[in-house]
Amino acid sequence: MKQKIMETGIHLFHQNGFKSTSVQDIVQEMGVTKGTFYYYFSSKEELLKDIHLSYIEEIVIQQEVILKNNSYDFTKKLYEIIFMLINNIQSKGPSARIFTRENRHLNEKHVEEIKEKRAQFRRNTQKLVEEGINQGVIKKEFRADILTLGILGMTNWSYYWFNPDGEVPVEKVVEIFLDMVLNGISNPEKVSNSI
Structure with a gap:
């Protein structure tokens, strides 16, 4: 799951830029909860x-x-x-x-x-x-x-x-x-x- 979050982050940061991408964007793209994100990353x-x-x-x-x-x-x-x-x-x-x-x-x-x-x-x-x-x-x-x-x-x-x-x-x-x-x-x- 951690690798999948990284891959999704790479995709969205590349497409929209870091500042314009939120944690919500990442979890929404993956179809998971914010809790899943924060289990692997603090921010x-x-x-x-x-x-x-x-x-x-x-x-x-x-x-x-x-x-x-x-x-x-x-x-x-x-x-x-x-x-x-x-x-x-x-x-x-x-x-x-x-x-x-x-x-x-x-x-x-x-x-x-x-x-x-x-x-x-x-x-x-x-x-x-x-x-x-x-x-x-x-x-x-x-x-x-x-x-x-x-x-x-x-x-x-x-x-x-x-x-x-x-x-x-x-x-x-x-x-x-x-x-x-x-x-x-x-x-x-x-x-x-x-x-």
Whole structure:
């Protein structure tokens, strides 16, 4: 039942927004009583927190599986992480959008729990970027922390514009992002190094 409440919350928060969805809306959609809701969640905010935690915990697990795959080199690991984040827009679209859009409605205590999981994902990504620098795949003069935030910012922002059913498939978007990270966007024949 708890999972069903979370699924209904995800559906309604995605469709109507967190603020416009009440506990009554959730139980009415499910055909249960408010008592059923409050048996599993103390408030609508706690439900939102659990939706956030469930989403971030799952992507941290997926990320760690990628990072531990010894058959992947640095580039393949980075590709797979970017692919996973963007592909989640299609496979877990409503949860992904709620995760990015509705976090402002979480109270400070709940935000801290989610921040730690987000930080874990960022640290894991930064460790990979540091490996790329150490291997010489990425320029040594680049800061791993800034590159990491750039990569995550680029991929996370795609939740606002990427249409999984649009003309550009997820694989192509990932290839473009990876090429931008590893090779930049300038044509060396046309751009001078005057910066």
